Every structure is written in C-alpha cells, then in structure tokens.
Amino acid sequence: MSGQMNISSPEEPHSAPTLSAVAKLAGVSSITVSRVVRLPDLVAPETRGRVEAAMRELGYVPNQLAVGLARARTRSIGVLVPTIANSIFADTVQGLSDELEPLGYAVILAQSRYDAAREDYMLSTLLSRRPEAIIMVGSPATEDGARLLKRAGIPVAETWDLPATPIDAVAGFDNFEAGVTVARHLVAQGRNSFAFIGGDDPRATRRWNGFNEAAQALGIKAPRRLVLDRNASGSVVALAELPGVDAVFAANDAHAIGFMAGLRKAGLLRNGPAPEQPVAVIGLGDLEMGRLIAPSLSTIRVNGEAIGRTAAKLILTREGPRHIDLGFELVHRDSG
Amino acid sequence: MSGQMNISSPEEPHSAPTLSAVAKLAGVSSITVSRVVRLPDLVAPETRGRVEAAMRELGYVPNQLAVGLARARTRSIGVLVPTIANSIFADTVQGLSDELEPLGYAVILAQSRYDAAREDYMLSTLLSRRPEAIIMVGSPATEDGARLLKRAGIPVAETWDLPATPIDAVAGFDNFEAGVTVARHLVAQGRNSFAFIGGDDPRATRRWNGFNEAAQALGIKAPRRLVLDRNASGSVVALAELPGVDAVFAANDAHAIGFMAGLRKAGLLRNGPAPEQPVAVIGLGDLEMGRLIAPSLSTIRVNGEAIGRTAAKLILTREGPRHIDLGFELVHRDSG
DNA sequence: ACGCCAAATGACAACGTTAACATTATCAAT
DNA sequence: ATTGATAATGTTAACGTTGTCATTTGGCGT
Numbered sequence: 001m002s003g004q005m006n007i008s009s010p011e012e013p014h015s016a017p018t019l020s021a022v023a024k025l026a027g028v029s030s031i032t033v034s035r036v037v038r039l040p041d042l043v044a045p046e047t048r049g050r051v052e053a054a055m056r057e058l059g060y061v062p063n064q065l066a067v068g069l070a071r072a073r074t075r076s077i078g079v080l081v082p083t084i085a086n087s088i089f090a091d092t093v094q095g096l097s098d099e100l101e102p103l104g105y106a107v108i109l110a111q112s113r114y115d116a117a118r119e120d121y122m123l124s125t126l127l128s129r130r131p132e133a134i135i136m137v138g139s140p141a142t143e144d145g146a147r148l149l150k151r152a153g154i155p156v157a158e159t160w161d162l163p164a165t166p167i168d169a170v171a172g173f174d175n176f177e178a179g180v181t182v183a184r185h186l187v188a189q190g191r192n193s194f195a196f197i198g199g200d201d202p203r204a205t206r207r208w209n210g211f212n213e214a215a216q217a218l219g220i221k222a223p224r225r226l227v228l229d230r231n232a233s234g235s236v237v238a239l240a241e242l243p244g245v246d247a248v249f250a251a252n253d254a255h256a257i258g259f260m261a262g263l264r265k266a267g268l269l270r271n272g273p274a275p276e277q278p279v280a281v282i283g284l285g286d287l288e289m290g291r292l293i294a295p296s297l298s299t300i301r302v303n304g305e306a307i308g309r310t311a312a313k314l315i316l317t318r319e320g321p322r323h324i325d326l327g328f329e330l331v332h333r334d335s336g
Numbered sequence: 337m338s339g340q341m342n343i344s345s346p347e348e349p350h351s352a353p354t355l356s357a358v359a360k361l362a363g364v365s366s367i368t369v370s371r372v373v374r375l376p377d378l379v380a381p382e383t384r385g386r387v388e389a390a391m392r393e394l395g396y397v398p399n400q401l402a403v404g405l406a407r408a409r410t411r412s413i414g415v416l417v418p419t420i421a422n423s424i425f426a427d428t429v430q431g432l433s434d435e436l437e438p439l440g441y442a443v444i445l446a447q448s449r450y451d452a453a454r455e456d457y458m459l460s461t462l463l464s465r466r467p468e469a470i471i472m473v474g475s476p477a478t479e480d481g482a483r484l485l486k487r488a489g490i491p492v493a494e495t496w497d498l499p500a501t502p503i504d505a506v507a508g509f510d511n512f513e514a515g516v517t518v519a520r521h522l523v524a525q526g527r528n529s530f531a532f533i534g535g536d537d538p539r540a541t542r543r544w545n546g547f548n549e550a551a552q553a554l555g556i557k558a559p560r561r562l563v564l565d566r567n568a569s570g571s572v573v574a575l576a577e578l579p580g581v582d583a584v585f586a587a588n589d590a591h592a593i594g595f596m597a598g599l600r601k602a603g604l605l606r607n608g609p610a611p612e613q614p615v616a617v618i619g620l621g622d623l624e625m626g627r628l629i630a631p632s633l634s635t636i637r638v639n640g641e642a643i644g645r646t647a648a649k650l651i652l653t654r655e656g657p658r659h660i661d662l663g664f665e666l667v668h669r670d671s672g
Numbered sequence: 673a674c675g676c677c678a679a680a681t682g683a684c685a686a687c688g689t690t691a692a693c694a695t696t697a698t699c700a701a702t
Numbered sequence: 703a704t705t706g707a708t709a710a711t712g713t714t715a716a717c718g719t720t721g722t723c724a725t726t727t728g729g730c731g732t
Contacts, residue, residue, distance in 0.1 A: 368680085378680075379681085404687090
C-alpha cells in the first residue's frame with residue numbers, strides 16, 4: 001500500500017496478526033484476548049464484543065505453534081502408514097481422523113513406503129512435531145524406531161497386527177490366524193495344491209506363515225509363495241508361474257482381483273459359485289469392489305475403519321484394555 | 337548407569353530433552369548444540385563429537401514447534417481433501433507427500449467430508465498450525481473459506497478442477513470438458529438415451545453439466561441425473577430407476593463398477609467389446625480395478641498422483657506458470 | 673613482542689502464547 | 703466508613719528455539 005519495502009506477495013506482506021495486534025486494536029491487553037478465545041466467561045460481555053470485533057477485522061487465527069509451546073499440548077497426532085494409496089490403510093486413516101478431528105486434533109501424516117530407513121526418518125520427523133500420540137500401521141521395522149517411540153513417552157498405537165511385544169496400545173487382528181483360516185477353508189473345499197501371492201512385508205509374511213503351516217499340518221504339500229513386486233501394476237500374475245495350483249490366497253484383495261484377471265484371460269474363471277472354479281481365490285480386506293465383480297471375491301474381511309477408530313480411542317485414554325483384537329471373518333463368495 | 341537421579345526409565349513422564357539438557361551434559365551452551373544440528377561446520381570437531389554423543393545418549397529430537405516459532409518457517413503444509421478413503425484422492429495425497437516429505441515437510445491432513453462447515457473449520461484448524469502452504473482438492477465451498485485462505489498469505493493450490501477465479505495455484509483438469517468428451521463419445525457409438533450417476537459435489541456437477549449440455553447440443557434427449565448418496569454402499573443402482581437408458585456416465589470409477597454390478601445382476605452385461613453391451617458405461621479416474629474386471633471399464637483417465645506432485649511443485653516455487661491443466665484421456669475399453 | 677584475524681563459543685532478546693499471580697474496580701454487609 | 707468478596711483486567715515469566723551481536727581463544731606475520 002504505502003511504505004511497503006520488498007516483500008511483494010499476492011495480498012499483503014501481512015504476517016498473521018497476533019494476540020497483541022488484536023489487543024491493541026481492541027484497547028485491551030493480550031491476555032484478555034487470549035481469554036476471549038479460551039475462557040470467554042471471564043471477560044465482560046462488552047469487552048468481549050470489542051475483542052471479537054477486532055479479531056474478525058484482523059482475521060485473527062491463533063498460532064497453534066505458540067500454544068503448543070506454552071502449554072505442552074499440541075493437539076496433534078502423528079500417523080505413519082506404509083502408503084496411503086491403498087484402500088485399506090486409507091480407510092484406517094479416515095476412521096481415526098473422523099474420531100480425532102472433531103476433538104480438535106490435527107493429523108500429521110507420514111508414509112514409510114515399506115522402507116525401514118524412511119520409516120525411522122519419518123518417525124523422528126513426526127516426533128519433532130511433538131504429537132500427543134503416534135498411530136502406526138504395523139510395528140517399527142527397526143530397533144532404533146522402537147526405541148524412538150518408547151523414549152518419546154507418548155501413547156503409541158500399533159495397528160493391523162498383534163505384535164508379540166507391543167510398545168503400548170494395539171488395535172489389530174491376528175494375521176497368522178487369518179492364513180490358518182484360509183488354509184483350513186480351502187482344505188475343507190477339497191482343494192489340495194496351494195499358493196500364496198503378495199508382498200513380503202511383515203504382515204503379509206505372517207499371513208503366509210499361518211497359511212503355509214496350517215496347510216502342511218493338514219497334509220497339503222508345501223504351498224508355493226510368489227512375492228509380487230509392490231508396484232507390479234495390475235499384478236496380473238500368469239498362472240503359468242503356478243502350474244497345477246488349484247487354490248490361491250492373496251495377501252490382499254487388490255492382488256486377488258489382479259490374479260483373477262489373469263485367470264480370466266486364461267479361461268479359468270467361471271461365473272458360477274466356488275466349487276465350479278478351476279482355481280479358488282481368497283483375498284484379504286474385503287474391498288467393496290470384491291463384492292461387485294463376477295465371480296464375487298471370497299475374502300478375509302477386516303474392518304480398516306474400525307481399526308482406525310479403535311486406535312484413536314486407545315490413544316485418547318490410558319484406561320481400559322490396551323490390546324484390542326478386532327478379529328476378522330472369512331466371507332465365502334463365488335471365487336473360492 | 338550409575339548417578340541417574342529422577343529420570344527413571346522407559347515409561348516415566350519424562351518430557352523430551354531440550355537443547356539445554358544436551359548442552360549441560362556436553363558441557364557447552366545450548367546455542368552450540370543448536371549449531372551442531374544446523375551448522376556443524378561452525379563447531380570444532382572435538383566439541384561436535386561430545387555434543388553428538390550427548391544427543392544420542394539423551395535421545396534428543398529437536399522441537400519443531402519452537403523452531404517454527406523462532407524462524408517463522410514450520411516446514412509443514414496443510415492438505416485438505418473431501419475424504420481420504422477414496423482411491424483417487426489418496427493417490428493425490430501420496431503424490432504430493434512423496435514430493436514433500438523428502439524435503440522435510442510434514443503433511444497435515446484434514447478431511448472435509450464434503451461438508452462446507454467442516455471444510456471451513458478444518459481450514460482454520462489447518463491455518464492455526466501455520467503451514468507454509470495449503471493444497472486442497474477443489475476450491476473453498478464458502479466465501480469465508482476463500483477469504484481465510486487469501487488472508488493467510490501463503491501459497492495455495494487448488495486441485496482436481498480448474499476454478500474460474502483461482503486463489504493462487506491450480507493443478508487440475510477440466511471437469512466440464514470431461515463430461516463433453518464422454519457425451520460425444522457415446523453419441524459417436526450410436527447411443528441415444530443417456531444418464532449420469534454420481535454425487536452432487538461441485539466437480540461431479542461440472543462433469544454433469546458438460547455431459548448434459550453436450551448431449552443436448554448433439555440432439556440427444558435430456559439425460560437423466562441420478563444423485564447417489566455418498567455412503568450408498570455398493571452404489572448398486574437398479575437399472576429400474578433408469579428405464580430405457582442405453583448409456584451411463586458415472587462420476588467416478590467406483591460408481592461405474594457398482595452400476596455394472598447392477599447391470600450384471602439384470603443380465604445386461606456382456607463379456608465382449610463395447611458395441612455388444614446393452615448399456616454402455618463410462619467411468620472417471622481409471623482405477624486399476626477397472627482394467628481388471630470383465631468387461632473392462634471404459635473411463636476418463638485422470639492421473640491423481642501427478643496432480644498431487646504438480647501441486648506440491650507449484651507451492652514450492654513462486655515462478656513459472658501457476659495454473660496447470662493436467663488434462664484427461666478417454667480410455668476406450670469393453671464397457672462402452 | 674605486538675597487534676590482528678579467524679575460529680570457536682556464548683549471552684540475550686525475540687517468536688506468540690499461556691500459567692500463575694497481582695492489581696484494580698464494584699458493591700453488599702456490617 | 704470500612705471490610706472483604708467477587709468480577710474484570712493486567713504483569714511477568716516461562717515454553718524451546720534461532721538471529722544478532724559479543725567475547726574468548728590461538729596462531730600468524732612482522
């Protein structure tokens with residue numbers, strides 16, 4: 001406008017108005033403005049009116065950094081997921097965020113991309129923001145990461161799994177048992193040549209272990225495990241790589257559906273119910289899409305959103321049980 | 337392990353160690369510790385070693401709140417999406433976050449849930465954290481929201497659309513034109529009774545407008561518009577509601593696939609190429625799943641991740657073009 | 673032996689807010 | 703009239719960093 005020097009930005013070089021800017025305009029001290037924001041009842045209606053007018057006029061937005069410093073409460077929570085571009089984790093983030101945002105908490109989101117080094121880096125980045133709690137999918141991949149979390153002295157929720165030695169709270173399900181359940185189911189259906197497809201992250205591996213051990217305990221010959229590249233777009237696995245297999249457990253629904261596309265191309269997919277399928281396919285996650293395709297996808301249903309909500313509730317209180325097994329459920333549809 | 341006084345181990349309410357705690361332990365002043373973190377070259381190697389040891393011993397993690405206050409740079413950016421549990425937006429968040437995290441920025445995530453009031457609330461929550469920029473899907477729903485952003489005086493990127501009067505930067509595509517493209521395509525295929533299904537948020541509405549106007553301009557009788565409840569799980573729309581329709585444009589792939597499930601149930605889905613379909617279906621977004629199902633889904637391909645990356649780049653610089661049209665592409669597959 | 677410069681370190685006041693007291697005005701009860 | 707309670711407001715010192723000056727060393731040229 002007039003005496004502006006060099007900082008030329010779209011609107012004005014106005015750095016955000018402060019408490020005392022509002023105070024000056026309203027002719028009160030800054031603490032009074034602070035009170036109008038936090039404890040309006042302590043301020044005389046007439047004064048309050050003046051202050052509120054000043055706040056509106058200046059477009060005052062409190063600086064949460066300063067608040068956080070002064071009160072040692074940041075009203076933020078750190079969330080670490082392998083990747084957000086994966087419906088199941090996205091559901092979890094939505095769940096926890098729906099629980100937390102109305103309470104005034106900010107969600108600071110970080111992705112590890114299934115990389116241990118990046119996970120540790122993200123963990124300390126997160127911690128440097130002094131969140132009041134951390135919610136993560138899975139458990140820290142390294143000892144360093146775990147130590148970081150323990151020393152932080154804040155509530156920590158590990159999700160999507162049931163770690164043997166949890167840091168603090170847990171909201172998950174038994175991935176090993178999920179594998180066992182699938183193996184038993186397939187055996188009960190009379191299948192006898194198994195394969196597992198999916199990533200090799202800790203949780204997928206736990207599913208594989210359960211699947212593998214249970215299958216063998218039931219007298220099935222050792223299942224094959226096909227580790228899929230994470231960005232193997234489409235993950236359309238040729239059955240060529242799995243000769244003779246008549247039942248496949250996929251680490252998640254996306255892989256399962258990709259695999260079914262491969263089967264379809266090979267003419268190995270029927271529209272009828274499970275017994276007609278040359279190759280049974282079971283997924284995990286219960287994506288909505290699995291219900292909609294034909295043949296509909298049998299899957300281990302896991303409620304990602306509930307995991308998120310539960311984790312949020314766990315970090316909000318120190319009381320009650322800290323380890324919650326949300327369980328899973330085998331949903332038997334047409335694919336196997 | 338000997339002379340520890342009160343800081344007892346793992347679980348105590350020990351507030352995080354500060355610069356001066358480290359300083360005391362290393363026998364230097366706190367400013368020196370600060371320099372070891374930020375400007376290690378200014379510190380004598382011997383001193384630096386001592387300080388680094390002290391930092392490790394205490395598990396020092398800098399307090400970014402204090403840093404942010406002192407330097408007026410928070411190294412954080414606010415991200416506002418309607419919902420994260422929607423693959424296309426999740427891709428965008430992943431894209432921008434992959435671009436920003438390596439640079440040390442934290443992503444503060446907020447969801448509006450397509451609710452104008454909640455959007456405004458989230459916007460000011462976000463702003464109160466003093467992010468260095470805001471990236472949002474779409475544009476502020478209210479005047480208040482827009483004003484808030486303008487007054488904040490930070491870079492703002494609006495995405496997934498091309499607003500007529502952008503606040504600052506834009507990374508999106510023309511939703512109206514997408515609707516037009518679909519209408520033209522369907523007419524070219526000889527279809528003549530159109531319907532649109534999807535939400536009634538601004539972007540979906542823009543798609544509808546383009547679709548509707550282009551269809552009518554091409555001599556097609558006024559298309560029907562079916563507004564779907566957002567949480568209409570499955571969104572399996574009975575064709576019963578759309579008698580006589582032979583072509584449907586869905587506001588996104590999820591709706592399209594849900595609708596196709598309805599068609600399948602009604603026996604109106606063929607496995608062959610588009611001309612054989614009794615009802616053509618076109619989606620938007622190009623979910624991977626659309627490629628995998630049978631019949632494969634024709635769709636308007638939009639690169640959500642690229643939108644995120646582009647938005648991130650835009651807010652990182654003041655130079656170069658501020659309005660980027662990432663475009664879209666009609667992918668013709670078997671569904672229509 | 674002297675002054676000088678660079679390297680290494682430190683003191684102190686911000687940054688915007690809140691907690692913990694401190695002060696003033698108002699007014700009813702003696 | 704004085705007291706004391708209550709309501710309304712203000713002062714000051716944190717919170718954990720960093721920017722901007724000091725200040726202290728030690729080495730070097732002459």
